[in-house]
């Protein structure tokens with residue numbers, strides 16, 4: 001690997017589940033896909049393909065974090081995904097002092113690529129750079145590698161920026177965008193970052209899962 005991260009296996013991974021699931025109407029982490037909750041499915045997918053997730057960013061009353069350390073937002077008010085990223089960075093800074101970066105993976109995207117972390121890590125050229133995933137030319141910043149050194153800037157920005165648009169925060173930093181290809185399936189090209197936001201998305205996810213299983 002040529003970049004600043006020697007080994008992607010050393011990156012702590014934090015699952016993001018601190019949102020409101022307002023479009024789903026119930027906590028989508030517990031929505032069932034192929035007989036598994038999205039939460040369990042995504043934790044298992046990371047463990048199979050890369051490293052084990054170490055922490056779960058979610059509300060403090062989460063019923064069963066399945067062995068992961070529960071890391072609630074440090075800033076109250078559900079101020080958006082970057083509040084979860086900040087919690088992930090602060091957790092990594094405290095518990096993984098050797099790590100320059102922490103990875104975040106949302107619990108609502110069941111088909112993310114096997115080589116996600118390796119490719120994000122390869123893209124990092126310096127310890128203060130951010131890497132985010134993209135597909136179909138769209139950014140998916142919740143799939144990111146975040147420099148621990150950005151904690152202070154991120155906290156100040158969350159507390160002071162009136163709009164808190166993720167792209168505005170990214171514009172303050174050097175960001176490597178890593179484009180991932182569509183997955184070809186019998187029912188068409190699947191966006192690897194397809195995410196489940198609504199009950200209809202869950203039905204679509206079941207169809208994509210069936211198509212992927214047909215191929216294997």
Ligand SMILES: Nc1nc2c(ncn2[C@@H]2O[C@H](COP(=O)(O)OP(=O)(O)OP(=O)(O)O)[C@@H](O)[C@H]2O)c(=O)[nH]1
Nearest residue numbers: 016017018019020021022023078079080081084106
């Ligand atoms: N910690 C934290 N995570 C968040 C917050 N808002 C969204 N997220 C996470 O960011 C990711 C993408 O967010 P969305 O897909 O919009 O999920 P959501 O906010 O739960 O769903 P909606 O309420 O329907 O928008 C998910 O993993 C969420 O758990 C927040 O305020 N705090």
Ligand SMILES: [Mg+2]
Nearest residue numbers: 108195196197
């Ligand atoms: Mg989503």
